[in-house]
Amino acid sequence: MRHAPVKSVGIIGGGLAGAACAYELAQAGIESVIYEARAAVGDGASGNVLGLYNPRLAAEFGPESQYYAAAFEHALRVFPTLPDIDWNPCGALHLITDDVRAQRFAKMQRSWQGLRMAHLSAVEATARAGIDLRYEALFLSDSGSVSPRRLAYALARSAQQIVQQDIDDLDALAAHDAVIVACGMGSNRFLPQALPLRPVRGQVTIADSPHAHDLKIALCYGGYVIPCAKQGILIGATFKRGQDHETVEDAENTENIAKLAAIVPLLTNNLQISSARGGVRATLPDHFPAVGCIDANRRVYVSAGHGSHGILSGLMAAKLIVDMLQQKEDQGSQALLKKLSPFRF
Ligand SMILES: Cc1cc2nc3c(=O)[nH]c(=O)nc-3n(C[C@H](O)[C@H](O)[C@H](O)COP(=O)(O)OP(=O)(O)OC[C@H]3O[C@@H](n4cnc5c(N)ncnc54)[C@H](O)[C@@H]3O)c2cc1C
CATH class of the missing domain: 3.50.50.60 (FAD/NAD(P)-binding domain)
Known part of the structure; x- marks a missing residue:
């Protein structure tokens, strides 16, 4: 019609x-x-x-x-x-933290069209990030x-x-x-x-640490950390399936920080949280x-x-x-x- x-x-x-x-x-x-x-x-x-x-x-x-x-x-x-x-x-480094991610990214590099990506060694990834990384990474420059x-x-x-x-x-x-x-x-x-919409609550944490300002690029590792101008870094994000409230939870800041600490411990040394925000994703x-x-x-x-x-x-x-x-x-x-x-x- x-x-x-x-x-x-x-x-x-x-x-x-x-x-x-x-x-x-x-x-x-x-x-x-x-x-x-x-x-x-x-x-x-x-x-x-x-x-x-x-x-x-x-x-x-x-x-x-x-x-x-x-x-x-x-x-x-x-x-x-x-x-x-x-x-x-700033670009993003998708850290290859396990075999599942290694295989997925290798397949992606073969099959994806129109996306600039490169496989970096841990040394190359460290140079891009401005901070010590012990993982190889898929680099998305755009x-x-x-x-x-x-x-x-x-x-x-x-x-x-x-x-x-x-x-x-x-x-x-x-x-x-x-x-x-x-x-x-x-x-x-x-x-x-x-629609079978389901709420998935999430929280991001904004924090500062002595090494936060060294970070030059976004890092993804299941969670993510982004350089955040004057404030330091933004660490994201929790996933709470079925929850639909926006209240900030201390436990979720702890969860975000623990996940980052397991991957890039240097960033979380002497970390000071300045703020956090909760929100609800609508997912299918x-x-x-x-x-x-x-x-x-x-x-x-x-x-x-x-x-x-x-x-x-x-x-x-x-x-x-x-x-x-x-x-x-x-x-x-x-x-x-x-x-x-x-x-x-
Ligand atoms: C913690 C967290 C971290 C995230 N990080 C990322 C990220 O790094 N990258 C990324 O791409 N995405 C991220 N997302 C997801 C992204 O934020 C969402 O996908 C996106 O905001 C959805 O936009 P939306 O407009 O559909 O929903 P919303 O932003 O929720 O907008 C819907 C709007 O509709 C209004 N509304 C509802 N009902 C009515 C009504 N009856 N009349 C009038 N107005 C109404 C609401 O008030 C609301 O403002 C994140 C989400 C969360 C929660």
């Missing part, structure tokens, strides 16, 4: 997913209004001061990897155009960190208006030609067929987001379930939805659209 061109879109949710929709719509010349329940955009799962942008590193290059590789490329085009997002393209909170804010500025409102019914957005549901764990309220059982049209008549779309990769995934989902809204011929491969379908469960 072909529709009249869309002029105005209502977006429910002002996190990375919703804010990215406002940005991509503006790029296509389409107006949008963000409806956000909280006092500010980027205050839910997207509210961390820093996050890592990294494709989800599956061993084989299937539709999922195609999505993340395209998302990565797209983000690298968008980030330089946005002000005040604390973008630091990876790095950005502030999710500031990114959401910068992207949301493309909206014509940001309205603070807890939406409880799609009819409240009847004035718009189309609606995008991008409200994380709150998305099911608006979907004709519920196959660790892939739900992106697509959920009601063709009313022109309702969803972008949810971005899990641990919302920085890249939110932006890519927004691009795909805007292509769908514009009824573009090339909206991505059929295999990818099927994998992203909100009706796949």
